[in-house]
Each structure stands twice: as C-alpha cells, then as structure tokens.
Amino acid sequence: MRCPFCGHLEDKVVDSRESREGDSIRRRRECLSCARRFTSYERVEEVPLVILKKDGRREPFDRQKVMKGLLLACQKRPVSLARIEQLVGDLQARLMERPDREIRSRELGELIMDELKGLDQVAYVRFASVYRDFKDLPDFVKALEGLMHKEAATGRAASAAPIPAPASPSAPPALEPSKSAKPMPQALFPGEAEAPVLRTRKK
Numbered sequence: 001m002r003c004p005f006c007g008h009l010e011d012k013v014v015d016s017r018e019s020r021e022g023d024s025i026r027r028r029r030e031c032l033s034c035a036r037r038f039t040s041y042e043r044v045e046e047v048p049l050v051i052l053k054k055d056g057r058r059e060p061f062d063r064q065k066v067m068k069g070l071l072l073a074c075q076k077r078p079v080s081l082a083r084i085e086q087l088v089g090d091l092q093a094r095l096m097e098r099p100d101r102e103i104r105s106r107e108l109g110e111l112i113m114d115e116l117k118g119l120d121q122v123a124y125v126r127f128a129s130v131y132r133d134f135k136d137l138p139d140f141v142k143a144l145e146g147l148m149h150k151e152a153a154t155g156r157a158a159s160a161a162p163i164p165a166p167a168s169p170s171a172p173p174a175l176e177p178s179k180s181a182k183p184m185p186q187a188l189f190p191g192e193a194e195a196p197v198l199r200t201r202k203k
Contacts, residue, residue: 001029001040008033049095050102058102061095063088066112073127077120087115 002009008031015028025042049061070084091111095103109131116124 003031073123
C-alpha cells in the first residue's frame with residue numbers, strides 16, 4: 001500500500017485489530033522507506049439487493065417489508081411465526097446467491113407465491129390477489145377454484161363418515177332373557193339361601 005508520507009509502495013503490518021462491529025479490520029502499517037506508520041482499514045465489499053419496481057424505481061430489499069406482507073396473508077391461518085421467518089430467510093439466501101443483485105418486484109412476488117403454495121393455499125390466494133393486482137385474472141380464478149374444490153372434497157369426506165348414535169346415559173342397555181336360564185327363587189327370611197321347596201307325596 002502506498003505510504004501517505006513518502007509515496008513508497010512497500011510496508012509491513014505491525015498490528016491488526018477487528019472493529020467492535022466486526023465489519024472491518026484495522027491494520028497499523030510501517031513504511032519500509034521512511035519508517036513512518038499509518039493506518040488502513042479492510043472491509044468486505046457488499047452489493048445490496050435492489051428491487052426494481054413496476055414504475056421503474058429502485059429500492060433496497062427490505063426483509064421486514066416481506067415479513068409484513070406474509071403476516072397479513074397468513075393472518076388467522078395455521079402458520080407459525082417461526083415458519084414465516086424461515087421462509088423469508090430461505091428466500092433472502094436464494095437472492096444473495098444470484099449473480100445479479102437486481103430483481104424485479106414481479107419476480108420476487110412469484111418466488112414468494114411458490115413458497116406459499118405449498119405452505120397454505122388460503123395465504124397463497126391472498127398474497128396473489130394483492131401482488132398481481134387482479135390483472136392476471138385467469139391464474140387467480142384457477143387458484144381460487146382449486147382451493148374451493150379441495151375444501152369441498154374435504155367436506156364431502158367428512159359428511160360421508162358414519163356418525164354413531166349417542167348412547168343414553170340414564171337407561172342401561174337391556175339384556176335379552178336367556179331361554180335356558182331358570183328363575184331364581186327368592187328368600188323368605190333373612191339368613192335363608194333360598195325359599196323352601198314344597199314337595200308333594202305320591203299316593
């Protein structure tokens with residue numbers, strides 16, 4: 001690195017320290033020509049993700065904005081907050097791997113809808129209706145009809161299941177009298193096992 005005092009291009013690093021935030025490294029250098037010391041900073045060059053809007057405007061990718069849209073779409077649906085955060089994290093990781101850091105808002109919406117389609121169909125239709133602004137009507141109607149057919153099939157399956165008759169809690173089940181069972185004699189006095197049997201003498 002060029003010395004700011006004499007312009008010499010050779011130096012040595014005498015001390016290196018990481019910044020408190022962890023986003024840069026501070027290096028203390030000594031010029032090999034004039035022996036004077038100077039400081040340099042090393043940072044990772046980051047190219048932010050940029051969203052190209054429909055009207056031509058460009059704005060940085062906002063993770064919280066995507067989260068807000070998904071929370072509205074999944075409102076009162078059986079989708080946990082942890083699952084939504086995981087979806088946004090996976091989406092952002094996929095975008096960071098792209099060689100082109102500029103993505104159209106329409107393409108971003110399609111990526112989100114692909115994830116929602118397998119997560120929750122109602123949330124998918126909600127998000128699609130907002131993102132596509134009802135301009136892509138055939139796809140919207142097709143998604144809505146598919147959701148209605150699925151719910152109707154689930155309802156038919158539930159109604160076709162036999163419903164057992166409720167048992168009366170007060171009335172015990174009646175027992176069929178057995179033809180071979182003999183009536184039990186009743187005791188006449190306490191302590192008797194059974195009533196005495198009267199026998200007649202034969203004449």
